[in-house]
Amino acid sequence: MECIKVKDLAYSYDGENYAVKNVSFNIKRGSYTTIIGHNGSGKSTIAKLLIGLLEKNQGSIEIEGLELNMENIYKIRNKVGIVFQNPDNQFIGSTVRDDIAFGLENHCVPQIQMDPIIEEFAKKVNMSEFLDSEPGHLSGGQKQRVAIAGVLAMHPDIIIFDESTSMLDPQGKDEIKRFIYQLHQNKQLTIISITHDIEEVSVSDDVIVMNDGNIIMHGKPEEVLLNDKKLIDIKLDVPFSIKLSLALAKQGIKIEKQLSLEKVVDAICQLDLKK
Amino acid sequence: MPIRFEKVSHVYSDGSPFTYAALKEIDLEIAEGKLTAIIGATGSGKSTLVQHLNALLLPSNGKVEVLDRIISSDEKPTKLKSLRKDVGLVFQFPEYQLFEETILKDVAFGPKNFEFTEEEANAKAKKALAMVNIDPSYYEKSPLDLSGGQKRRVAIAGILAMDPKIIVLDEPTAGLDPQGAKAMMELFKELNTKYGKTIIIVSHDMEHVFNYCDDVVVLEHGSVRCHLSVDQFFKDSKWCEELHIIPPFVIQAKQMLKAKGIEIMADVKTVDDLAYEIAKKVKN
Amino acid sequence: MGSFTLGKYLPLNSCIHKLDPRAKIIAMLIVLIAIFLPAGWLGYGLIALCVVSLIFLAKLSLKFVLKAMKPMMFMMVFLLVVNIFVIKTGFVIVSLGSFAIYSDAFIQTLYIVVRLVLMIMITTALTATTKPLDLTLGIEDLLKPFARFKVPSHEIAMLISIALRFIPDLIEETQRIMKAQTSRGVDLKEGKLKEKIMAILSLIVPLFVSAFQRAEDLANAMEARGYAPGAARTRYKVLKMERNDYILLAASGALVIALIILSIL
Numbered sequence: 001m002e003c004i005k006v007k008d009l010a011y012s013y014d015g016e017n018y019a020v021k022n023v024s025f026n027i028k029r030g031s032y033t034t035i036i037g038h039n040g041s042g043k044s045t046i047a048k049l050l051i052g053l054l055e056k057n058q059g060s061i062e063i064e065g066l067e068l069n070m071e072n073i074y075k076i077r078n079k080v081g082i083v084f085q086n087p088d089n090q091f092i093g094s095t096v097r098d099d100i101a102f103g104l105e106n107h108c109v110p111q112i113q114m115d116p117i118i119e120e121f122a123k124k125v126n127m128s129e130f131l132d133s134e135p136g137h138l139s140g141g142q143k144q145r146v147a148i149a150g151v152l153a154m155h156p157d158i159i160i161f162d163e164s165t166s167m168l169d170p171q172g173k174d175e176i177k178r179f180i181y182q183l184h185q186n187k188q189l190t191i192i193s194i195t196h197d198i199e200e201v202s203v204s205d206d207v208i209v210m211n212d213g214n215i216i217m218h219g220k221p222e223e224v225l226l227n228d229k230k231l232i233d234i235k236l237d238v239p240f241s242i243k244l245s246l247a248l249a250k251q252g253i254k255i256e257k258q259l260s261l262e263k264v265v266d267a268i269c270q271l272d273l274k275k
Numbered sequence: 276m277p278i279r280f281e282k283v284s285h286v287y288s289d290g291s292p293f294t295y296a297a298l299k300e301i302d303l304e305i306a307e308g309k310l311t312a313i314i315g316a317t318g319s320g321k322s323t324l325v326q327h328l329n330a331l332l333l334p335s336n337g338k339v340e341v342l343d344r345i346i347s348s349d350e351k352p353t354k355l356k357s358l359r360k361d362v363g364l365v366f367q368f369p370e371y372q373l374f375e376e377t378i379l380k381d382v383a384f385g386p387k388n389f390e391f392t393e394e395e396a397n398a399k400a401k402k403a404l405a406m407v408n409i410d411p412s413y414y415e416k417s418p419l420d421l422s423g424g425q426k427r428r429v430a431i432a433g434i435l436a437m438d439p440k441i442i443v444l445d446e447p448t449a450g451l452d453p454q455g456a457k458a459m460m461e462l463f464k465e466l467n468t469k470y471g472k473t474i475i476i477v478s479h480d481m482e483h484v485f486n487y488c489d490d491v492v493v494l495e496h497g498s499v500r501c502h503l504s505v506d507q508f509f510k511d512s513k514w515c516e517e518l519h520i521i522p523p524f525v526i527q528a529k530q531m532l533k534a535k536g537i538e539i540m541a542d543v544k545t546v547d548d549l550a551y552e553i554a555k556k557v558k559n
Numbered sequence: 560m561g562s563f564t565l566g567k568y569l570p571l572n573s574c575i576h577k578l579d580p581r582a583k584i585i586a587m588l589i590v591l592i593a594i595f596l597p598a599g600w601l602g603y604g605l606i607a608l609c610v611v612s613l614i615f616l617a618k619l620s621l622k623f624v625l626k627a628m629k630p631m632m633f634m635m636v637f638l639l640v641v642n643i644f645v646i647k648t649g650f651v652i653v654s655l656g657s658f659a660i661y662s663d664a665f666i667q668t669l670y671i672v673v674r675l676v677l678m679i680m681i682t683t684a685l686t687a688t689t690k691p692l693d694l695t696l697g698i699e700d701l702l703k704p705f706a707r708f709k710v711p712s713h714e715i716a717m718l719i720s721i722a723l724r725f726i727p728d729l730i731e732e733t734q735r736i737m738k739a740q741t742s743r744g745v746d747l748k749e750g751k752l753k754e755k756i757m758a759i760l761s762l763i764v765p766l767f768v769s770a771f772q773r774a775e776d777l778a779n780a781m782e783a784r785g786y787a788p789g790a791a792r793t794r795y796k797v798l799k800m801e802r803n804d805y806i807l808l809a810a811s812g813a814l815v816i817a818l819i820i821l822s823i824l
Contacts, residue, residue: 039423039452053779074787082783089776092784094692094724101795106785108793136727139317150784166450169317170479170521196452237453240524240546247550253557261524265531273537273556331738356744364742371732372739374764384761388744388754419768433743 003029003157003190004050009059011045019045021213022059027206029157032184032191034201034221036236037210043194046210047162050192051080064157078107081151082160085167087143091135096127099135100150107154121149125179141172148179159183161193173197198237201225202259209236226257278305278328278441278473282337285323289335297323299497300337305490310467310474312484312505314520315494321477322367324494325443328475329362330355342440360389363439367446369430373418378409378429381418385437396436403436404429406470407462424455428462435466441473442466448480456480460487485509485523486544493518506542525549566627569687574803575617576688580697582804586811587685593814594677598821603673605821609814610680617688627683631675639668695719696796714788721777729770736765 004027011020020042027033035043048054050061052073061068063076084090093099100118109117122128125145135143144164151159161180165173177200184191193200201207207224209217211234217224225231228238228246241261248255248268255267285298297320305311313321326332327339330346338347342361344354366372375381382400383393391399404414407428413421418429427447434442444463448456464487466472478484484491484505491508493500501514508514512530515522522530528549529539537556543549575583593606614624642664649663686694695716702712737747740761747758786792 038454048779051783053782074785077783077785084776084780084783086776088728089773090780092721092724092777092781094720098795102781102786103784105792105795106787106790108791111793111795111797114793114795135724154785171316171519198453235454240528243524243546244528244550247546248553250547251550251554253550253554261528262531265528265535268532268553269535269537271557326738329742331741356746359742359744364739366735366739366742369739371765371769372736372743372761373768374761384757385743388746437744 001028002026003064005060005062006046006050007060007062009046009049009061010057011049011054012057013045018057018213020049023213023215024059025208025215025218027190027192029190030188031205032180032193033206033208034204035192035194035208035210036196036198036201038234038236041210042213043210044162047082047160047192047194050160051082052076078154079156080158080160081154081156082162083144083147083151083164085163087140087147087167088135090147091143095132095134096122096138096146097131099146100153103150103154117153121153122146124152125149139172140168141175144168144172144176145179148176156189158190158192161191161195163194163196166196196237198225198239202239209234222259225259228257276343277307279303279340280324280327280337281340283327283334283339284336285320285327285332286335297497298327298334301497301499303492303499303502305473305475305492307473308467308471309489310463310476310487311490311492312488313475313477313492313494314479314481314484315500319494320497321494322445323497325364325445325475325477328441328443329359329364331364357389360437361439362441362443363434363437365431365434365442365444365447367449368427369434369447370423370426372433373426373430376417377415378404378418378421379414382429382432382436385433389437399436399438400432403432406435406466407432424451424458427451427459431462439472441475443475445477446479447476448478448483456483463487481520482523485526510542566683566686568690569619569623571618571688573616573618573688575613575684577803578688578807579798579800579804580689580693581700581798582800582807583685583689584694584697584701586807587681589808589811589815590681591678593811593818594674594681596815596818596822598818602818602821603677605817606677606814607673609810610677610684613684614680617684619684619687623687624680624683627679628676631679635668635672635675638671639664642668691723692720693796693798695723696798700798725773725777728773729766732769733762733766736762736769 006026007024009020009023010018012018023042023046035046037043045054049056050063052068064079066072066076068076091099092102097118100121101114104114104117118131119128122131125148127142127145127149130138130142138146147164165176168176177197180191180193181203183189193204195201202221202225204221206219207217207221208215209224209231216234217227217230225239225242228242231238239259241258241264244261244264245255245257253271255264258264258267280301280303283298283301284296287293287295287297301324313324315321323332327334327346328341333346333348335348338345341358344358346355346358373381375384379397379400382403383396386396386399387393401411401414404411409425409428409432418426421429431447442463447463448459451459460483463474463476467474476488488505490502491505492502493514495518500518501508509522509526512522514520525543525546525548529543532539532553539549539552541548541552543552590606590610596602614621643660646664646667647659647661649661649666651659652662652665653660689697698719699712699716702710702715706712740758741747745758745761746754747762750758
């Protein structure tokens with residue numbers, strides 16, 4: 001069931017201050033997990049550790065039954081794909097076609113098989129029309145879609161989105177978010193998304209809350225987000241629906257806390273209102 | 276005195292095959308002393324528009340009046356330097372403009388360029404750093420050692436130190452976490468109310484526009500689609516629908532309630548205002 | 560920038576554009592050797608004929624090719640001046656008191672200028688008809704046999720292609736930083752020397768910082784997608800020699816043989 005097992009993981013960039021401190025968690029195969037926390041809370045460090053871009057100081061990481069170490073690192077990178085934050089700095093090829101091909105080349109896919117694969121995955125992310133476009137002529141959202149195609153083309157078991165929408169405009173954010181949801185529904189992929197978007201969190205299966213290098217909560221969004229006191233304590237955002245319930249409580253109106261605004265509105269309608 | 280755009284057009288690479296009209300005969304008056312948001316889809320001309328305010332770009336046609344100076348295509352660039360002192364322009368991701376060895380030196384760089392003495396420049400830098408809540412213990416640190424949010428504050432202080440009358444910011448909260456973004460917006464509100472600065476912000480975030488700004492200018496394909504007060508803009512749901520904008524949550528909640536027959540007439544800004552208005556409707 | 564045509568790619572549709580970059584690089588090298596053979600004016604005439612017909616086949620305008628000479632103009636004039644002072648053979652053309660200009664000064668200069676012009680023409684014919692990336696691929700393939708001498712042909716090619724990929728981004732970044740610093744009162748055109756130095760520093764330092772950040776991001780992205788320097792990988796773009804490529808090679812071979820014969824005779 002579990003495809004990622006992390007135990008007592010710790011990492012320090014400078015040898016003094018730990019960015020990740022004794023973190024343990026498991027992630028279920030096929031689940032969609034969001035990781036939230038302030039900038040500098042250790043979220044991205046965990047992502048880089050999971051894919052072996054940083055070498056852990058202590059603890060263990062097991063991915064699909066394989067221990068992450070120098071020996072297994074390439075096997076693990078075959079299983080885990082990552083989409084980073086900056087759309088420009090992860091576009092390696094000179095055109096969309098070449099960029100999707102880059103990963104295939106690294107995995108020694110025979111040249112004659114490449115074009116059909118490239119076309120298949122470009123189509124999946126709705127970039128078929130832009131196969132020969134250069135990155136300079138694409139929007140941020142389009143570039144991120146190409147990055148996703150490049151990752152999917154390697155058939156990973158796990159895909160990590162490291163704040164992949166944070167540099168995009170609202171339209172681009174929306175495109176990528178909808179795509180992540182779709183991936184979660186269609187495939188057996190395990191998805192980990194590092195995000196600041198509290199609305200995205202509320203539709204995920206599990207959420208990990210990080211603060212100052214520690215995991216302070218890990219559970220279903222209903223459990224975690226309804227624990228508003230703890231979130232507000234570390235100055236994290238809570239969903240608007242909860243803010244509204246809390247504000248109503250201050251006015252003496254008790255409404256059950258909900259993740260969806262619609263349900264809160266429905267509950268308000270059930271109150272004894274003046275006509 | 277307001278900022279006035281009169282029939283301003285801006286064409287990039289005129290006469291080449293790549294020619295592109297980013298602004299088309301813009302007529303616009305931005306009020307003094309207010310916090311104005313400029314919104315619009317990517318490519319609608321927002322960045323081009325704001326770069327006219329301190330004459331980094333000159334209009335291809337028409338003229339811009341800023342602080343009793345006129346910017347037009349035949350303006351001599353030499354006269355523009357003093358305008359850049361009075362109109363502070365903060366680019367997107369301004370932390371990339373930091374370069375000095377110490378934070379204090381970096382912030383004092385702007386005033387020094389505008390002929391202030393070393394002492395005057397340092398005094399202005401210290402005042403600006405205090406405005407953005409950077410502690411004096413940081414003065415001698417390298418700006419490159421700061422966290423992302425702090426770097427951005429220092430970069431903004433670098434503009435504030437020139438003591439501009441108008442501050443223009445291009446997506447100042449991009450890439451910050453929600454808490455950092457909120458603190459940033461509160462800073463701009465304070466600069467506006469406490470120090471009387473005219474502030475113009477290019478933004479994609481409707482919560483910020485709704486909660487902190489007075490007026491909103493919507494650009495679309497290089498033209499002004501509408502220019503309204505923020506309250507008017509969100510009151511009429513037609514604007515958000517037509518422009519494919521997801522309204523702020525308070526407005527969404529108000530609209531949902533209205534759809535269920537509960538209409539809240541008062542203008543509400545915060546979730547507490549909204550709860551108060553709902554409570555008024557509840558019997559006892 | 561606009562008038563600088565040396566090394567610029569022109570996206571036209573010609574039979575020369577479609578040739579294999581390897582064939583074009585080898586042909587260019589052969590012609591360069593031919594240019595250095597002492598085959599006299601007849602030889603140069605022959606090379607010029609070939610090069611001009613190549614440029615014609617590539618649909619390049621002569622104006623474009625001549626523009627590429629511009630940066631070399633100063634060098635040529637300088638050469639002439641030096642030769643006038645140094646070379647004292649041949650017959651006297653002009654004499655001013657004790658100073659005389661000899662005919663060989665002109666002939667020698669002309670020799671070098673003709674060679675230089677031919678060299679620029681042939682390299683322009685290559686770079687204008689071959690995409691920089693294809694050129695890199697060609698170089699990579701041609702360097703492969705040298706792998707046994709530890710020439711990292713693939714790494715060199717990867718380095719060049721990534722540099723080419725990021726040049727437009729870095730130009731944009733430079734313009735952005737320039738505008739940001741201009742907004743802080745930097746004047747890159749005027750000011751005292753000290754101010755100018757500060758102005759340049761205010762541009763260079765941020766550019767370096769952002770370039771390093773980019774490099775780090777890029778290295779992470781490449782590694783995460785399974786790139787390992789030195790490891791075996793396949794290649795998407797495969798070069799294939801066709802009939803026209805062999806014709807080009809044969810023609811350039813014939814040219815160099817003709818010139819060898821001319822220089823022996």
